[in-house]
Each structure stands twice: as C-alpha cells, then as structure tokens.
Amino acid sequence: MNTEIYLTIILIIMIILALTAIHAKDLLSAVIAQGGIGYGLVICFLLLKAPDLAIVQIVAETITIIIMVAVLHDSTRFEMRCPTCRRDIINLTSALILGATLLYFFVDAISVLPPFGEHTLRMxxxxxxxxxxxxxxxxxxxxxxxxxxxxxxxxxxxxxxxxxxxxxxxxxxxxxxxxx
Amino acid sequence: MKGMSVIVKKVAQLLSAMIFVFGMYIAIHGHIMPGGGFTGGVLLASSFIVLVLAQGLEYFKLKQQRERTSLVESLSVLLILLLGFSGLFAGSMVFFGNYLPKGQPGELLSAGNIPIYSILIGIKVAATLFTIFLALTIYKEEVST
Known part of the structure; x- marks a missing residue:
C-alpha cells in the first residue's frame, strides 16, 4: 500500500516536470526537467523491485542528458518560434478528442488486467x-x-x-x- | 577536442580506474546479482569516455587507432554467434543451448554458458559505445579544422 502512495507522488512530480519541459522558454531547463523525468522513472523501477532496469535506466539517462547538453552547447539555448501560429484551436480539439478516445479504451482494458502486484501469469x-x-x-x-x-x-x-x-x-x- | 584543467584530469584518472573495475564486477557477476553484460559494458565504456573527455583526443593518439574498437566489437559478436552455434553440437542440441555444467546456484562459476555470454556482451557494448563516441568526436574535429 505504501508503494502505491510513493508511486503516485513520483508520477505527479514526473507529470509536472513533463509539462515544465514542454513549456520552458530556456531549452537547458527543458533538458534538465526531462532528466528529472528519467530519474523519477529510476525510482519507480526501484520501488517496483526491478534493480536491473533501474541500473540501465540511470546510465542511459545520464548519457542522454550529457549528449543533449552537448548539443545545446553547440547550438542556441532558445527555441525558435514561428510568430504567426494560429492553429491553437485545432490542436486543442484534436488533442482532446484523442485523449477522450484513449481514456475510453483504457478504462475498458483495465478491467481485464490482473490486479496490481499479482505478477504470476500463466506463462x-x-x-x-x-x-x-x-x-x-x-x-x-x-x-x-x-x-x-x-x-x-x-x-x-x-x-x-x-x-x-x-x-x-x-x-x-x-x-x-x-x-x- | 582539447583537454580540461589539471583538477579534472587528475580526478578523471583516479575515477576511471574505479569505474572500470566496477564495470568488470557488474559484467562478471551478471548471473548472480542485478546488472549484467549491458550495464557492465556501459560502465566500461564510460570509464574510457571520461578519460578521453578529460585529457583530450590528442593525448591517446586515438585517431590512428579508431579501427581497433570496431574490430573488438565485431570479434565479440562473432564469438557470441560461435558460442551459440556450438550449442547445436553439444548438450540438448539447440541453438544457444546451455550445455556447460550448471554448478551450485549462487556461486561465481555456475549457470553454464550464461557468464561467458555476459562477459562477451559487456565487451561488445563497451566497444560499441566507445566506437560511437570516437566517431562523433573525430567527426567534429574534422569538421572544425
């Protein structure tokens, strides 16, 4: 039960970091937020008792951050935005429709899955x-x-x-x- | 690529040996504890990468030897394949068969062929990552000159 509470907290932090990464003006802070998501995933793996995956994830995440910082170091740190983007309404509606569809099928599918923590499948x-x-x-x-x-x-x-x-x-x- | 300051060079020298030993430990003990070939290989590669980043590309004269990492990589893949094929002729006669004696579970020399595969995949991953790193740095060097 404790694990679920910790997982929920970490997942909320990861979602906040993901939103930060999307909306950050400075690309370096976006990269750092994205690294935070990766390290949150490491803690999730450790809580779910998968140390193998955690080790691989921590190494891969570190290398990814180093490479992305190196790329930023050689290019600009600020995003190039097009000034005349007027597709916000279309984007928002398509995102909402897609999200609603996925949520519908997700709720449908989650009733078939075994309950959390019971890993022994037939195979x-x-x-x-x-x-x-x-x-x-x-x-x-x-x-x-x-x-x-x-x-x-x-x-x-x-x-x-x-x-x-x-x-x-x-x-x-x-x-x-x-x-x- | 130029080297960094004296402090960074010294710390990199001290750390890279420890990272190397830890990577070997992880790769060799893959069948009895978490870790294994891939993780150990990434650690081995990072010990070299730290050294090259700190000392600069010229210090090790790596431009002249860039084929060697590629050679090591290809050889380890070939050895993995040969070991897999050797399972066709021994034991249970299947591809990638595990025919060496199993031993006592939990000891270092156990689990048949699995530790050998672990070590080979560690060498392979280390060589692959180091090859990619060298290719990127040498490419940047050639573009800037």
Missing part, C-alpha cells in the same frame, strides 16, 4: 519457478535473457551492432577514394 510462472533449476543462474533476468530467450537477446546485440555501423557510415567524412 511466466513456469519461468519464475523453474529458472534456477534449469539455468543455474540466481539472477532470473539473466537466466531468461541468455537461456530461454537467447535468440531475442541476439537480436538486441544485432541492433547495437547495426547502430554502430550506421553511425560510422553516416559520420564518415572522407569517403574511400579509388586509386586510379
């Missing part, structure tokens, strides 16, 4: 109870990642590999010149 129960015997790993996350679902993890490694290749290909300034 994952097998993983949770047999993992130590079958893989020998005490960290069940690694047992699932590298034994039951190793092919998925290979896909993740391939994504990282492709990212590095893409960055190298895009940023290569001097192309390979053929010798005549």
């Amino acid at each position: 994952s129960a097998n993983y949770v109870y047999d993992a130590i015997e079958k893989t020998g790993a005490t960290n069940l996350v690694k047992g699932v990642l590298w034994d039951f679902r190793a092919l998925d993890t290979l896909g993740e490694a391939a994504v990282l590999f492709t990212t590095a290749m893409g960055v190298l290909a895009i940023l290569r300034l001097k192309g390979r010149v053929k010798n005549n």
Whole structure:
C-alpha cells in the first residue's frame, strides 16, 4: 500500500516536470526537467523491485542528458518560434478528442488486467519457478535473457551492432577514394 | 577536442580506474546479482569516455587507432554467434543451448554458458559505445579544422 502512495507522488512530480519541459522558454531547463523525468522513472523501477532496469535506466539517462547538453552547447539555448501560429484551436480539439478516445479504451482494458502486484501469469510462472533449476543462474533476468530467450537477446546485440555501423557510415567524412 | 584543467584530469584518472573495475564486477557477476553484460559494458565504456573527455583526443593518439574498437566489437559478436552455434553440437542440441555444467546456484562459476555470454556482451557494448563516441568526436574535429 505504501508503494502505491510513493508511486503516485513520483508520477505527479514526473507529470509536472513533463509539462515544465514542454513549456520552458530556456531549452537547458527543458533538458534538465526531462532528466528529472528519467530519474523519477529510476525510482519507480526501484520501488517496483526491478534493480536491473533501474541500473540501465540511470546510465542511459545520464548519457542522454550529457549528449543533449552537448548539443545545446553547440547550438542556441532558445527555441525558435514561428510568430504567426494560429492553429491553437485545432490542436486543442484534436488533442482532446484523442485523449477522450484513449481514456475510453483504457478504462475498458483495465478491467481485464490482473490486479496490481499479482505478477504470476500463466506463462511466466513456469519461468519464475523453474529458472534456477534449469539455468543455474540466481539472477532470473539473466537466466531468461541468455537461456530461454537467447535468440531475442541476439537480436538486441544485432541492433547495437547495426547502430554502430550506421553511425560510422553516416559520420564518415572522407569517403574511400579509388586509386586510379 | 582539447583537454580540461589539471583538477579534472587528475580526478578523471583516479575515477576511471574505479569505474572500470566496477564495470568488470557488474559484467562478471551478471548471473548472480542485478546488472549484467549491458550495464557492465556501459560502465566500461564510460570509464574510457571520461578519460578521453578529460585529457583530450590528442593525448591517446586515438585517431590512428579508431579501427581497433570496431574490430573488438565485431570479434565479440562473432564469438557470441560461435558460442551459440556450438550449442547445436553439444548438450540438448539447440541453438544457444546451455550445455556447460550448471554448478551450485549462487556461486561465481555456475549457470553454464550464461557468464561467458555476459562477459562477451559487456565487451561488445563497451566497444560499441566507445566506437560511437570516437566517431562523433573525430567527426567534429574534422569538421572544425
């Protein structure tokens, strides 16, 4: 019960920070607010007993903030606004309609979900109870990642590999010149 | 990229070794505690990145060796694939089979192939992030000159 109260407080802070990030005049404060959202997510993961995700999230969030601050350092700190934007009414109505639709389906769908805190679904129960015997790993996350679902993890490694290749290909300034 | 002041350089030297050891610890103990290959790899990469940011690009003569990180990355992916294929010929004969002895759960040498995968993915993630970082810095260097 305590966890839910803490989670609610953190989620409210995260929503306030998100609104700040959208409406900030200074882009640096927007970046800082966005970092606050990420660190709030870290605390949420810790409260929900997922330290693996929390570690990854804290490292990824720090790197993201560093990269965004570096980008701001090289460009301007202030947003360029178009002076003659008169689409506020259309934007507001479309946002309201979209929000109402999503809320309707969300309320419909939330009655099907299992109650908060009951994690044992039909499929994952097998993983949770047999993992130590079958893989020998005490960290069940690694047992699932590298034994039951190793092919998925290979896909993740391939994504990282492709990212590095893409960055190298895009940023290569001097192309390979053929010798005549 | 120029280096920073003496204080930053000294602190980076002292810290980067500790970050490196912590990253290795996280990557090697991936199967018995939270963490694992990806997190350990990011920590390993950040220890190098801190050093390069503090000392500047020229200090390590990294422009001449930029192919090496790419080579390490490709080699670790190749090793992961080979280890996965070796599962086809041993144990339960499945791709990515876990055929090494399981051992006592909770000890360092346990869980069959999982620690090896953890270490390899740690090396791979570290090499990938460092390659991307080097590509970005060297690109900026080449544009500004």
